[in-house]
Amino acid sequence: MPIRIQLAQSEQHIDQVFRNRHQVFCEEEDLIKADGTQAVLDRFDAFPASKMFVVLDDDDQVVGSVRVTMDNEVGLPADEYFDFRAHLPEDRRFMSVSMFCVTKPYRNALIASGLMLMCTYYALANDVDYIGAPLNPTIGNMIRRIGAKPLTKDLQYMPHLNTGFLPYLLDIDDLNETFLNFAKQNIAHNMIQSYECMIFNDGEQIIRKDDVGDCAFVIVNGTAQVLHPVTSEPMAELTEGDVFGELALFSADNVRSADVFASSVMRVMVLPQKAFLEHIRTSPEAGITLLHSMSSRMKSMLESS
Incomplete structure (x- = not known):
């Protein structure tokens, strides 16, 4: 089952975030004292500087989330808990990560690392x-x-918490190589900064022939295979930086022309149709690169027919 991580954009997803926080922090883990509202939120959730990355299941339901907040005149969630700024050099750009939670059935390393990867990508992009x-x-x-x-090694406490916490600070220069490479690859390959990521396991289907498509994809890491629409034999191998699924966006009916399967564990950034086509319209260089890619795939299809 693919994992989809994106910025929360709808009222439904944001409401589900608040309720999931209550489920995880108050019911499953007993970390925060419940107040009877069946939701966990604070004033920072209303700030334009705050964004929520959500994990969505196959039914488009939120099963995990994390909040990122860029520094602003009012302050950050991190400031409420510890004096982080005493440990910062002057004139450095600061971001807070908070409200990290994943419901029990989805609590695994792949989802946890996926959320943190998107946080570091967001940090480097900004x-x-x-x-x-x-x-x-x-x-x-x-x-x-x-x-x-x-x-500090000493647990810190707040009145509304049932447990202690530790304040962690990440200097971007110390970022783990895997996370640094992911962020840099996203910035390099994701030309429209959609902040929507999908993670596929080896063998999972990414695109199904004859489905209607509303997005294209760019591979951040991993590989995929395009199958011939008639013979179902492997027709092309896609690797890091390759864009695929774009053919449907240029057709009148938006129908997918071939099946595409992950041939390794892979991460792709999702490129929504409207933003993707606008990028092509305003960036002729990107259009030429796509034409070369599409031409190469058509040539492979013809040679294998």
Whole structure:
């Protein structure tokens, strides 16, 4: 089952985030004291500087989320918990990561790392120098593997919490190579910065022939195979930086012309049709590159027929 991670954009998804936080923090883990509202939110959720990355299941339901907040005149969620700024050099761009939660059935390393990968991508795309995060120590190992360091060994406490936390600070220069490469590849290959990522396991189907398509994809890492529309034999191998699924966006009926399967664990960025076509319209170089790619795939199809 593919994993889809994107910025929350609808009222339904945002409402589900608040309710999922309550489910995880109050019911499953007993980390936050419940207030009877069946939702967990604070004033930072209303700030334009805050964005929520959500994990969506096959039914388009939120099963996990994390909040990122760019520094602003009012302050950050991290400031409410610890004096992170005392550990920052002057004139450095700061971002807060908070409200990290995933419901129990979906709690695994692939989803957790996917959320954190998108946070680091967002940070690098917005020229962030440091990331601060007050975190439950149980997920400390994960954040340390990324490159973050605890600013104290002593647990910190807040009145509304049922447990202690540790303040972690990540210097982007110390970012783990895997996360740094993911962010840089996204910035290099994702020409419209859609901030929507999908993760596929080896053998999972990405595109189904004859389905209606409303997006294209660009491979950040991993490989995929395009199957011949008639023989179903492998027709083309797609690798890092390749765009695929774009043919349907140029056709009158938007119908997919071939099946595409992941041939390794792979991460792709999703390019919505409207933004993708606008990018092609305003960037002739991108259009020429796509024409070369489409021509090559058509040639392979003709040679194998």
